[in-house]
Amino acid sequence: METSEKTSCPKCGGDLESKGLNIEEDSFAFEQCSGCYGLLIPAGVTRKLKANWGPDTNIDTGSETIGKKYDKVDDIQCLKCNTPMDKIEDPEQPHIWYESCPSCGSSFYDAGELKDLNEKSFTDLLKRFTKGTRK
Ligand SMILES: [Zn+2]
Ligand SMILES: [Zn+2]
Secondary structure (H helix, E strand, C coil), rough: CCCCCCECCCCCCEEEEEEEEEEEEEEEEEEECCHHHHHCEEHHHHHHHHCCCCCCCCCEEEEEHHHHHHHCCCEEEEECCCCEEEEEECHHHHHHHHHHHHCCCCCCCCCHHHHHHHHHHHHHHHHHHHHHHHH
């Protein structure tokens, strides 16, 4: 028997699809909404993604325009444990807000947010490298 556990997106009510991603030798599971392309990322994976961001790990495939629309929906519950999620401001990039579960640590990113978060970090990293080579 097939176990197809359908979870609805807390933002738009669309279906969440379970997906997998390999970073180095580890594999991670995350969920992406087929409606608004929001991403539910388990605790710890965001950091891994940040450290290994590139074309192969870019799972944020949704349109930023759609993401912006659903960014306004901020009263959501964690899909994993039903705890109301906190709205978190990224300390490095205060214009990015995402939802984080205070209980299990899962985060929900609207389409475009994760990309924004990581591409900025990547540029910062490059800047740091450039500074490091100066004599
Ligand atoms: Zn959705
Ligand atoms: Zn949770």
